[in-house]
Amino acid sequence: MRPFCSPREHLSRRAFLKGTLIAAGGATVPNWGGLFHSSGVAAEAKKSGKRCLLLWMNGGASQIDTFDMKPGRATGGPFRPIASNVTGLQVCEYLPRMAKMADRLAVVRSMRTSEVDHPNGIYLMHTGQRPLVNVSHPELGAMVAKYVGNADSDLPNFVRMGPTGNGGAGFLGPQYQPFGLDREGRLPYFTGPYASPEAEQRRDDLLRFVEEGFAQEHKAEPFEAHRLAKEKAWRLLKAKSAFDVSKEWPKHKERYGDSEIGRGCFMARRLIEAGIPFVEVGQDNYDSHADNFVTHKANMNVLDPAWSSLLQDLHELGLLQDTLVVWMGEVGRTPGINNRAGRDHFVHGWTVVLSGGGVKGGVVYGSTDADGKDVKDDPVTEGDLFATIYTALGINPRAKHFVGSRPVWATPEGARPVRAILS
Amino acid sequence: MPDTPKFDKGALAWTLPWDDDWVTAVAVLGPTRRVAAGNNLGQVLVWDLPEKADAPAPAPVRRLDGHTNVISRLLATADGRWLISAGYDHTVRLWDMSASTKGTALVVPDANARAAAKKRGKPLPDAPVTVGLQQAERVLEGHKEWVQALSLTPDGKVLVSGDDAGRVIVWDVPSGKETRRWQVKGWVYALAVSPDARRLLISERFPLVYDPAKIIATKLWDATTGQVVRDLEDVFKKDYQSAAVFSLDGKLVAVGRGGEVNGPSGTIALLDAATGKKLHELKPGHEYGVTDLAFHPDGKHLASAGRDTVVRVWSAADGKLVKELGKARGGQFKDWIHAISFSADGRLLAAADMAGAVQVWNFPA
Numbered sequence: 001m002r003p004f005c006s007p008r009e010h011l012s013r014r015a016f017l018k019g020t021l022i023a024a025g026g027a028t029v030p031n032w033g034g035l036f037h038s039s040g041v042a043a044e045a046k047k048s049g050k051r052c053l054l055l056w057m058n059g060g061a062s063q064i065d066t067f068d069m070k071p072g073r074a075t076g077g078p079f080r081p082i083a084s085n086v087t088g089l090q091v092c093e094y095l096p097r098m099a100k101m102a103d104r105l106a107v108v109r110s111m112r113t114s115e116v117d118h119p120n121g122i123y124l125m126h127t128g129q130r131p132l133v134n135v136s137h138p139e140l141g142a143m144v145a146k147y148v149g150n151a152d153s154d155l156p157n158f159v160r161m162g163p164t165g166n167g168g169a170g171f172l173g174p175q176y177q178p179f180g181l182d183r184e185g186r187l188p189y190f191t192g193p194y195a196s197p198e199a200e201q202r203r204d205d206l207l208r209f210v211e212e213g214f215a216q217e218h219k220a221e222p223f224e225a226h227r228l229a230k231e232k233a234w235r236l237l238k239a240k241s242a243f244d245v246s247k248e249w250p251k252h253k254e255r256y257g258d259s260e261i262g263r264g265c266f267m268a269r270r271l272i273e274a275g276i277p278f279v280e281v282g283q284d285n286y287d288s289h290a291d292n293f294v295t296h297k298a299n300m301n302v303l304d305p306a307w308s309s310l311l312q313d314l315h316e317l318g319l320l321q322d323t324l325v326v327w328m329g330e331v332g333r334t335p336g337i338n339n340r341a342g343r344d345h346f347v348h349g350w351t352v353v354l355s356g357g358g359v360k361g362g363v364v365y366g367s368t369d370a371d372g373k374d375v376k377d378d379p380v381t382e383g384d385l386f387a388t389i390y391t392a393l394g395i396n397p398r399a400k401h402f403v404g405s406r407p408v409w410a411t412p413e414g415a416r417p418v419r420a421i422l423s
Numbered sequence: 424m425p426d427t428p429k430f431d432k433g434a435l436a437w438t439l440p441w442d443d444d445w446v447t448a449v450a451v452l453g454p455t456r457r458v459a460a461g462n463n464l465g466q467v468l469v470w471d472l473p474e475k476a477d478a479p480a481p482a483p484v485r486r487l488d489g490h491t492n493v494i495s496r497l498l499a500t501a502d503g504r505w506l507i508s509a510g511y512d513h514t515v516r517l518w519d520m521s522a523s524t525k526g527t528a529l530v531v532p533d534a535n536a537r538a539a540a541k542k543r544g545k546p547l548p549d550a551p552v553t554v555g556l557q558q559a560e561r562v563l564e565g566h567k568e569w570v571q572a573l574s575l576t577p578d579g580k581v582l583v584s585g586d587d588a589g590r591v592i593v594w595d596v597p598s599g600k601e602t603r604r605w606q607v608k609g610w611v612y613a614l615a616v617s618p619d620a621r622r623l624l625i626s627e628r629f630p631l632v633y634d635p636a637k638i639i640a641t642k643l644w645d646a647t648t649g650q651v652v653r654d655l656e657d658v659f660k661k662d663y664q665s666a667a668v669f670s671l672d673g674k675l676v677a678v679g680r681g682g683e684v685n686g687p688s689g690t691i692a693l694l695d696a697a698t699g700k701k702l703h704e705l706k707p708g709h710e711y712g713v714t715d716l717a718f719h720p721d722g723k724h725l726a727s728a729g730r731d732t733v734v735r736v737w738s739a740a741d742g743k744l745v746k747e748l749g750k751a752r753g754g755q756f757k758d759w760i761h762a763i764s765f766s767a768d769g770r771l772l773a774a775a776d777m778a779g780a781v782q783v784w785n786f787p788a
Binding site for chain 2: 074078080183258259260261285290291294295297298299301338339340
């Protein structure tokens with residue numbers, strides 16, 4: 001088997017210019033990141049102007065304690081369901097504002113996925129693929145950046161904050177790597193100026209000159225990845241006001257909640273408004289092997305105002321119809337309650353919630369049995385979910401890439417979009 | 424005050440099975456030989472204990488109906504007449520245990536054990552128990568969230584409750600009326616009222632992780648004004664305190680660290696109640712956290728329970744361990760004893776065992 005593209009191909013300018021390949025059927029060959037790619041595939045996706053926002057519940061939120069409640073059952077726990085504004089759809093009492101948004105939600109209650117622990121589960125639910133030793137799959141954000149993003153934008157196409165994914169850009173290459181804000185939504189240190197603008201410009205030009213020379217002699221992807229990151233950072237400096245919400249935040253703090261997820265959701269709204277096609281915001285501490293109800297109660301106390309305000313604002317700004325908002329973690333949680341008052345990891349019947357662009361609102365897809373121990377109807381795999389997400393975003397879920405000569409599709413073999421929830 | 428019993432001769436007198444769900448609260452009703460216990464389902468059962476410790480374990484005699492969610496606390500007045508319960512259904516209820524029951528029901532306290540035996544091919548004969556039914560005399564509805572914390576003065580006149588919305592309410596028990604309420608920032612986790620009803624120790628939590636919005640606080644309050652007297656952050660740093668109780672003379676307050684903690688870090692501190700100064704730290708702490716504390720009626724000893732199935736009895740004078748009751752049970756993480764309660768004569772200690780039972784320990788005179 002041919003190995004990955006050789007470093008010489010990666011780094012030669014000629015290779016850059018030769019990077020455009022004509023492919024049929026949506027196939028693209030990543031010139032270590034697909035700077036040049038099938039114009040057909042990318043153009044179609046870009047026309048849609050879609051955006052995607054991932055609310056990542058790190059650790060794995062409990063479906064039985066949020067959107068798939070089992071009142072009166074031994075597995076039900078102490079939370080009580082409340083009615084939503086969708087007949088027949090009940091949610092946890094600690095999501096009262098989201099209950100009023102249920103008509104915008106597509107609740108998928110029948111996730112049955114294949115990785116039960118955190119590192120692989122995080123990878124799985126960010127890429128739609130199981131980890132492989134010799135293929136590094138791109139995260140959802142990188143795929144959106146590639147197919148929906150704007151390479152000419154000074155703003156990054158893939159931004160994230162808080163606890164998030166672990167896959168990165170994978171075989172798509174370093175220019176689709178995520179741009180990370182810290183947990184408070186602050187820009188990284190290197191986006192702050194060290195010197196006057198003129199001095200900065202001279203320093204930057206000198207660095208480019210030195211790095212170009214270095215790259216001729218030292219051909220390795222990490223160096224190029226670093227160089228690209230620096231280039232992106234310089235471009236970002238021109239547009240970094242998009243990340244400054246300090247004047248606006250006080251007006252919205254009460255509504256979103258003065259918490260990390262509250263600030264993160266507000267920042268996400270501003271970045272979507274600014275045109276960034278993919279933003280991920282993580283909320284921590286759903287890995288409730290102990291004290292599940294206490295931790296979920298606290299988490300939902302801050303999630304509910306943040307998430308509902310985000311959806312409301314996106315709707316009022318006219319952005320929700322083109323922004324797919326995905327709520328999920330890496331696993332669900334067991335229906336059984338252990339002797340630490342906790343729930344452990346569970347992948348045989350859990351919940352993901354979609355809303356916004358490309359999906360119907362006010363629907364529930366799939367179901368679990370009376371105690372939540374397994375899927376009863378309409379199982380959805382991770383591949384099916386990603387096929388659904390890509391379809392909603394106008395990205396071909398069977399887009400084919402090559403790692404060396406090995407074809408790798410955007411979704412696993414057999415993955416099917418859930419048409420019932422697509423609008 | 425009763426004499427100090429022989430703690431070293433303490434032994435398990437009865438295990439009262441009740442395995443519908445976790446047993447989460449327990450109270451011995453004053454000088455009577457009556458024990459009440461509550462569970463995760465909002466049920467409360469009452470047993471009458473035999474006079475002799477070697478008599479067979481009794482069946483429940485009464486069921487108290489009304490709560491619809493987890494029973495978080497049970498307390499009894501010193502004369503044993505009133506049982507007070509708090510729960511996740513946002514209510515506090517007062518039960519007149521001298522009242523007659525109305526109606527009966529059949530209960531099978533060990534239904535799950537029986538089902539398991541049947542599955543193994545060794546079914547047990549049916550043994551449903553007829554219990555009298557009782558409703559609460561009074562339902563206090565001032566809370567709008569889970570009532571986690573409850574404390575009663577020894578004279579039975581002042582009750583203080585706290586909930587997960589940070590509401591603290593002081594009640595006059597005879598009338599069932601609120602006398603004062605105030606708001607703390609976090610959820611009320613542990614709460615203890617001094618015997619003279621003038622002081623409160625309140626621990627608060629808002630248990631987020633990695634989020635600056637989380638709250639951890641333990642403070643001494645003036646119960647008459649609702650003002651903080653002393654912030655105990657220097658004593659407890661950033662640890663959640665899950666249990667607290669004043670000594671009967673009001674000079675000490677015992678505070679236990681809880682929520683799940685690492686290893687034997689569920690420590691107990693004995694503080695000077697007036698100043699908040701730590702006098703003793705009781706070690707070994709309960710593995711994985713403290714769940715409840717109770718002073719012995721002799722005024723000289725303290726019992727503690729935790730997430731390690733063990734009850735410990737300590738000397739309040741020097742903080743030394745006097746007796747350990749029970750053994751840790753479970754895998755890496757142990758079963759909990761949720762709550763403990765002494766009888767008025769100090770000869771009995773009841774313990775709420777999450778495995779589905781009430782343990783009753785006897786200490787000879």
